[in-house]
Amino acid sequence: MQTGKCSIAIDGPAGAGKSSVARLLAKRLGFLHIDTGALYRALTLEVLRNSVKPTDAQEVAKIAEQANIEITPGSEGIRVLLNGEDVTKAIREPMVSENVSLVAQHPEVREYLLVLQRQLAADGGTVMDGRDIGTVVLPEADLKIFLTASAEERARRRMKELRAQGYKVTYKDVLLSIRARDNLDAERLVAPLRAATDAVPVDTTGKDVDTVVEEILGHLSTVGGLDGCSTEQ
Ligand code: CDP
Numbered sequence: 001m002q003t004g005k006c007s008i009a010i011d012g013p014a015g016a017g018k019s020s021v022a023r024l025l026a027k028r029l030g031f032l033h034i035d036t037g038a039l040y041r042a043l044t045l046e047v048l049r050n051s052v053k054p055t056d057a058q059e060v061a062k063i064a065e066q067a068n069i070e071i072t073p074g075s076e077g078i079r080v081l082l083n084g085e086d087v088t089k090a091i092r093e094p095m096v097s098e099n100v101s102l103v104a105q106h107p108e109v110r111e112y113l114l115v116l117q118r119q120l121a122a123d124g125g126t127v128m129d130g131r132d133i134g135t136v137v138l139p140e141a142d143l144k145i146f147l148t149a150s151a152e153e154r155a156r157r158r159m160k161e162l163r164a165q166g167y168k169v170t171y172k173d174v175l176l177s178i179r180a181r182d183n184l185d186a187e188r189l190v191a192p193l194r195a196a197t198d199a200v201p202v203d204t205t206g207k208d209v210d211t212v213v214e215e216i217l218g219h220l221s222t223v224g225g226l227d228g229c230s231t232e233q
Pocket of ligand 1: 013014015016019036037038040041100101102104129130131132133181185
């Protein structure tokens with residue numbers, strides 16, 4: 001166990017800006033950014049590549065046990081490796097987004113990735129983003145943030161990102177896909193998307209990433225700043 005190193009948990013629905021905010025916040029603090037969605041996405045990619053049905057709990061669990069998923073810091077944010085292959089781009093493909101919440105609902109998958117996520121955060125000095133970080137993965141996090149934005153704004157952001165990557169998507173389809181994922185994530189039985197009771201809600205509607213990061217740094221100082229972090233992770 002490390003002492004005196006902060007861990008910050010950022011949760012929220014699809015497209016609320018978690019990854020961009022977490023990445024910049026980690027950079028500002030000199031912390032490690034751990035994008036837990038990337039782990040679920042990498043596993044989903046492996047499930048699809050093996051032609052396993054995302055709803056088949058047993059087969060998906062087998063894939064989870066066999067797959068070697070790693071995340072490493074890169075020059076443009078984290079890199080994701082699946083069995084040694086760089087899948088950083090591939091895990092953002094719409095096909096993966098369409099199936100990831102089905103894979104993420106299985107208790108076996110969550111248990112497996114819970115262990116991995118806690119190992120990654122064990123040294124502290126981390127900004128971890130996901131859906132259940134403040135509630136399940138790091139319930140002792142020093143600061144918990146729950147990011148929100150209207151579904152319409154989240155769909156607009158995601159549409160812009162996808163179009164910039166060359167995907168021909170319509171606003172309506174992206175909105176429907178985001179809503180479907182939100183429902184699956186919020187309604188699953190194990191570790192659903194939910195704000196921890198001690199999380200600070202931050203609405204990102206109409207705010208850029210810098211503004212949101214400044215707001216979070218403000219919340220960090222109200223819990224005592226970096227010196228105020230708990231002595232044990
Ligand atoms: O970036 P985006 O908001 O599209 O989602 P993500 O963070 O990449 O997460 C993709 C999916 O993984 C989510 O929709 C959840 O189904 C699942 N996930 C989860 O169940 N628990 C987490 N801690 C992180 C992601």
